[in-house]
Amino acid sequence: MATAAAAPAEIARTSSLASRVLKAISGSDRSAALTAVHEHLQAAKDKILEANRKDLEAAEEQAKVGKLSLSLIKRLDLWKPGKWEDMLQGILDVRDLEDPGGQ
Numbered sequence: 001m002a003t004a005a006a007a008p009a010e011i012a013r014t015s016s017l018a019s020r021v022l023k024a025i026s027g028s029d030r031s032a033a034l035t036a037v038h039e040h041l042q043a044a045k046d047k048i049l050e051a052n053r054k055d056l057e058a059a060e061e062q063a064k065v066g067k068l069s070l071s072l073i074k075r076l077d078l079w080k081p082g083k084w085e086d087m088l089q090g091i092l093d094v095r096d097l098e099d100p101g102g103q
Helices: 007-024 027-043 044-063 072-074 082-096
Strands: none
Touching: 027 044, 027 082, 072 082
């Protein structure tokens, strides 16, 4: 398991690896993967929103002592009306884009 300091580097490595894998799969497989992501997020909505609520509470405490900006907290807030739905719609919008690789 990565330490907090190593987490960004670990995330970057994982993202880079994933991008190479995604380049190698067909457009229909990418679409299926994005559909699955959308479905799993929707199915876990209650758990995700509860975790987000807790994260926001902790973030607000950090903002009070000047360790986080209010603009960052606003971006993290999935409870803002329409934010959850917009996020999920964004996944479907990307899914429905023409495959730039032509696969």
